Amino acid sequence: xxxxxxxxxxxxxxxxxxxxxxxxxxxxxxxxxxxxxxxxxxxxxxxxxxxxxxxxxxxxxxxxxxxxxxxxxxxxxxxxxxxxxxxxxxxxxxxxxxxxxxxxxxxxxxxxxxxx
Numbered sequence: 001x002x003x004x005x006x007x008x009x010x011x012x013x014x015x016x017x018x019x020x021x022x023x024x025x026x027x028x029x030x031x032x033x034x035x036x037x038x039x040x041x042x043x044x045x046x047x048x049x050x051x052x053x054x055x056x057x058x059x060x061x062x063x064x065x066x067x068x069x070x071x072x073x074x075x076x077x078x079x080x081x082x083x084x085x086x087x088x089x090x091x092x093x094x095x096x097x098x099x100x101x102x103x104x105x106x107x108x109x110x111x112x113x114x115x116x
Contacts, residue, residue, distance in 0.1 A: 020048040036065035
C-alpha cells in the first residue's frame with residue numbers, strides 16, 4: 001500500500017542523509033569515503049540520494065570508514081517499537097516467548113547480554 005511505500009522511502013532517505021551528514025562531519029568527499037569503504041563513488045552517491053540501499057557488508061564498511069557505530073547511521077531510519085504501542089506489545093511478547101524457550105541455564109546469561 002502507498003503509506004507503507006512512503007514510510008520505506010522516508011527511512012531510505014534518512015539513512016542516506018545520515019551517511020552524507022557523518023561523511024561531511026568527518027570532512028570527507030564521496031570519493032574519499034567510497035575508497036575507504038571499498039565501494040564505487042557512484043554507488044555511494046546513489047545511497048546518499050536514496051536511490052539504492054547498501055547491503056549489510058557495505059553498510060558496515062561505511063560505518064567503519066566513518067569511525068562511528070552503525071546505530072548512528074540508522075538513527076531515525078529504523079522505526080522504534082516505542083512509536084506504536086501495538087508494536088511495542090508485540091515486540092515484548094516475542095521477547096518473552098524467546099526467553100521462555102531457553103533452557104533454565106541459558107536464561108540468566110541471555111538477560112545479562114540484553115542488559116549490556
